[in-house]
Amino acid sequence: MNSNKSTECNIICRLWEKLKKPSLRYSLGALLAVGFVAGIIFWGGFNTAMEMTNTEEFCISCHEMRDNVYEEYKQTIHYTNRTGVRATCPDCHVPKEWQHKIVRKIKASNELLHKALGTIDTREKFEAKRLELAGNVWKAMKKTDSRECRNCHDFEFMDFGEQGRRAVSQHSTALDEDKTCIDCHKGIAHELPDMHSIDPTGVIGSN
Amino acid sequence: MINKLSIIASITLGVLAVTTSLQTHSAEVESLRGASELDRNSSAPEHKRYAKDGRPIARDYVQQPPLIPHKIDNYRINLKSNKCLSCHSWKNYREAGATKISQTHFEDRDKHVLANVSARRYFCTQCHVPQVNAPALVENEFEPITAISGE
Numbered sequence: 017m018n019s020n021k022s023t024e025c026n027i028i029c030r031l032w033e034k035l036k037k038p039s040l041r042y043s044l045g046a047l048l049a050v051g052f053v054a055g056i057i058f059w060g061g062f063n064t065a066m067e068m069t070n071t072e073e074f075c076i077s078c079h080e081m082r083d084n085v086y087e088e089y090k091q092t093i094h095y096t097n098r099t100g101v102r103a104t105c106p107d108c109h110v111p112k113e114w115q116h117k118i119v120r121k122i123k124a125s126n127e128l129l130h131k132a133l134g135t136i137d138t139r140e141k142f143e144a145k146r147l148e149l150a151g152n153v154w155k156a157m158k159k160t161d162s163r164e165c166r167n168c169h170d171f172e173f174m175d176f177g178e179q180g181r182r183a184v185s186q187h188s189t190a191l192d193e194d195k196t197c198i199d200c201h202k203g204i205a206h207e208l209p210d211m212h213s214i215d216p217t218g219v220i221g222s223n
Numbered sequence: 224m225i226n227k228l229s230i231i232a233s234i235t236l237g238v239l240a241v242t243t244s245l246q247t248h249s250a251e252v253e254s255l256r257g258a259s260e261l262d263r264n265s266s267a268p269e270h271k272r273y274a275k276d277g278r279p280i281a282r283d284y285v286q287q288p289p290l291i292p293h294k295i296d297n298y299r300i301n302l303k304s305n306k307c308l309s310c311h312s313w314k315n316y317r318e319a320g321a322t323k324i325s326q327t328h329f330e331d332r333d334k335h336v337l338a339n340v341s342a343r344r345y346f347c348t349q350c351h352v353p354q355v356n357a358p359a360l361v362e363n364e365f366e367p368i369t370a371i372s373g374e
């Protein structure tokens with residue numbers, strides 16, 4: 017009866033037989049099962065960690081973020097507006113797609129290092145480094161064609177009839193000129209760094 | 224003694240006269256916001272909204288700082304950056320399609336021309352203001368100069 021069955025055994029059943037055999041002490045199947053469960057737990061935990069670190073509360077748990085950029089952002093349209101729809105820190109700073117998100121998270125470990133070093137732990141130190149930090153964000157946004165802005169705003173769905181005169185004239189030519197949101201909308205959520213080196217005609221003082 | 228008494232009497236009379244005249248006056252004087260008791264909150268006026276972006280607004284007299292024909296909500300002007308100049312400076316005006324600041328904005332108070340916008344012209348909203356559509360608070364008979372308003 018046994019032999020009878022094994023002759024009928026197809027590929028799947030043979031694989032099953034293999035899996036039932038002990039590898040050393042445990043069957044390969046059991047190992048796989050354990051691995052599967054561990055994977056779920058790990059992935060779940062990983063995702064939960066990703067989600068937990070993807071909230072505004074998390075970002076402003078560091079005073080470096082809370083006392084500077086957060087306070088300024090509270091004065092702007094993305095924090096308070098007519099409709100009450102908000103954009104939070106991760107909306108603008110953390111990509112939605114997981115592969116980009118992981119890259120951003122790995123970069124973020126740099127922030128932990130500088131937290132420990134106290135690189136920007138006073139307003140003065142923060143202002144001194146601000147141009148560099150803002151520059152990093154501008155560069156990243158330029159490279160992604162302001163992907164995070166476009167997650168919410170899309171030229172295609174903008175009703176130019178509803179927009180202001182200046183917005184219409186700029187938006188309708190922006191695409192042809194290879195411009196992206198951040199080229200024209202710097203400082204949309206925070207105060208700007210000292211802009212002398214970016215545009216000397218835009219700030220007071222002789223150069 | 225008589226001297227002292229007369230001094231006191233004239234002071235009291237004077238004070239009385241002043242307070243009564245003040246009282247009659249305070250009934251006549253009314254602020255533009257309307258009369259309201261000092262110890263009470265006046266009712267908040269209706270919130271006015273700035274107009275949408277529009278065409279430049281005609282000027283009414285020579286040397287008038289032109290009115291701002293667009294919204295300026297959240298435009299920051301401080302020592303680190305000046306949002307207005309990001310469109311109105313001589314370097315940026317073409318791309319922004321804006322009017323460039325005039326030569327006078329480069330002059331210091333002794334009429335020396337500087338290489339960059341002058342400190343006395345840096346805080347733009349000291350002189351340039353956006354408009355809301357509201358009735359005049361005080362009636363007036365101002366007539367714009369026709370030579371520049373073009374009417």
